[in-house]
Amino acid sequence: MRMAIRSRYRSIYYSTEAAPLAAFRVLFGIIIALSMLRFVAYGWVEKLYLSPVFHFTYLGFSWVQPLGIWTYGLFLLCFISAIGVALGYRYKLSTMVLFLSFTYIEAMDKTTYLNHYYFISIVALLLCFLPANATYSLDNKQGRSCERLIPKWTLLSIQAFIFIVYFYAGLAKLNSDWLFEAQPLSIWLTTKTDLPLIGQFFESTWVHYLFSWGGAIYDLTIPFLLVNKRTQKIAFVLVIAFHIMTRVLFPIGMFPWIMIIAATIFFPSKYHIAFLYRALPFLRPQDQSEKRKYLGSSKWLVTLIIASQIILPWRYLFYPGELFWHEQGFRFSWRVMLMEKQGYTTFRIVDKDTGESWTVQNEEFLSSFQEKQMAFQPDFILEYAHHLANHYKATEGRNISVYADSFVSLNGRTSKAFVDPTIDLITKSRNFQPIDWLLPFNDSIHGL
Numbered sequence: 001m002r003m004a005i006r007s008r009y010r011s012i013y014y015s016t017e018a019a020p021l022a023a024f025r026v027l028f029g030i031i032i033a034l035s036m037l038r039f040v041a042y043g044w045v046e047k048l049y050l051s052p053v054f055h056f057t058y059l060g061f062s063w064v065q066p067l068g069i070w071t072y073g074l075f076l077l078c079f080i081s082a083i084g085v086a087l088g089y090r091y092k093l094s095t096m097v098l099f100l101s102f103t104y105i106e107a108m109d110k111t112t113y114l115n116h117y118y119f120i121s122i123v124a125l126l127l128c129f130l131p132a133n134a135t136y137s138l139d140n141k142q143g144r145s146c147e148r149l150i151p152k153w154t155l156l157s158i159q160a161f162i163f164i165v166y167f168y169a170g171l172a173k174l175n176s177d178w179l180f181e182a183q184p185l186s187i188w189l190t191t192k193t194d195l196p197l198i199g200q201f202f203e204s205t206w207v208h209y210l211f212s213w214g215g216a217i218y219d220l221t222i223p224f225l226l227v228n229k230r231t232q233k234i235a236f237v238l239v240i241a242f243h244i245m246t247r248v249l250f251p252i253g254m255f256p257w258i259m260i261i262a263a264t265i266f267f268p269s270k271y272h273i274a275f276l277y278r279a280l281p282f283l284r285p286q287d288q289s290e291k292r293k294y295l296g297s298s299k300w301l302v303t304l305i306i307a308s309q310i311i312l313p314w315r316y317l318f319y320p321g322e323l324f325w326h327e328q329g330f331r332f333s334w335r336v337m338l339m340e341k342q343g344y345t346t347f348r349i350v351d352k353d354t355g356e357s358w359t360v361q362n363e364e365f366l367s368s369f370q371e372k373q374m375a376f377q378p379d380f381i382l383e384y385a386h387h388l389a390n391h392y393k394a395t396e397g398r399n400i401s402v403y404a405d406s407f408v409s410l411n412g413r414t415s416k417a418f419v420d421p422t423i424d425l426i427t428k429s430r431n432f433q434p435i436d437w438l439l440p441f442n443d444s445i446h447g448l
């Protein structure tokens with residue numbers, strides 16, 4: 001009797017229908033496949049990866065480079081694997097290929113970094129260890145997977161990750177620039193006054209503060225509203241409204257649609273079952289009555305991934321100074337659209353042997369997009385300085401020093417000197433140590 005009760009308890013509290021995870025798999029795969037098509041159709045493969053002669057890399061991943069004309073093949077591979085994920089075909093292989101190909105694409109040039117690209121990579125990595133092909137998949141139809149019940153933690157892991165992304169984005173907005181100066185939204189919104197109907201309001205200061213405070217409150221509360229069954233429907237309406245508004249105002253690609261799709265994972269199974277039944281009739285399980293439990297387990301690997309997303313955003317605490325100025329720990333921490341930073345950086349080359357000096361024409365080495373991003377990001381500036389030294393040594397046999405004259409404006413502040421112009425950047429190494437060659441910010445941004 002006790003065994004029967006215990007079995008029933010575990011069935012109720014530790015297992016759940018596979019449909020929500022399957023629906024998420026389908027929508028996620030489709031949106032990534034569309035993203036690949038969009039990237040190629042807009043000519044961004046050529047513009048971002050093939051045309052530039054130099055590419056900014058992540059520390060430790062300088063070996064990740066574009067593959068020439070075969071870069072198109074990489075995008076095709078990512079597209080095919082995304083379709084494989086959506087259909088649940090050879091699911092384990094498809095998810096691994098999707099994660100590796102998409103992450104490789106984004107690592108080819110650090111200039112293209114966006115939070116939602118990082119989001120996609122983490123979701124793809126999680127899916128590698130989750131039974132999202134348990135139902136409504138080709139694997140299911142072909143007998144490679146036939147579970148209807150999956151461990152509840154597999155569903156909760158995706159929900160937990162989305163919760164972290166929203167909540168950490170909200171915590172990051174609790175800073176003095178965002179809340180008390182309405183920055184950088186006041187800068188961005190005043191450029192949108194030509195929008196029909198709503199554009200006329202964007203010159204008003206109260207609207208800037210409304211959007212700033214509203215954005216912080218939204219990010220901090222929406223995960224709790226999505227988790228609560230009583231508020232899920234209104235929360236989903238808010239998700240749609242918020243992300244459509246951001247899509248109208250800002251050129252952030254597929255991110256709004258990705259987050260709208262992600263929010264559906266919180267809904268009860270009945271909605272996902274109804275969606276799958278109508279949208280994918282060719283993938284309907286043959287035996288609807290059988291409910292086999294998923295026996296595989298990757299709980300500790302998934303737990304490690306989720307834990308990394310909780311811990312990694314706090315690494316900025318190890319670096320002194322203003323985060324928005326030196327940016328050490330800024331990426332990979334769900335700090336979404338928090339700053340407007342513009343810069344102008346030129347490089348002085350000095351031949352150590354002859355004393356000859358000259359100023360580099362950045363357009364000879366960088367695309368306009370790369371130069372814009374390099375001008376205000378310290379790790380870009382240092383990597384580019386080393387590239388210049390290597391270039392002149394390889395092509396002209398020169399032994400040179402590289403100095404930067406850099407001025408940066410942060411969140412509407414007056415432009416100020418950024419890099420110490422007396423320091424030879426070649427003497428500084430790329431590493432995880434605190435940067436000691438930037439000039440002080442001489443201002444304060446209070447908050448997390």
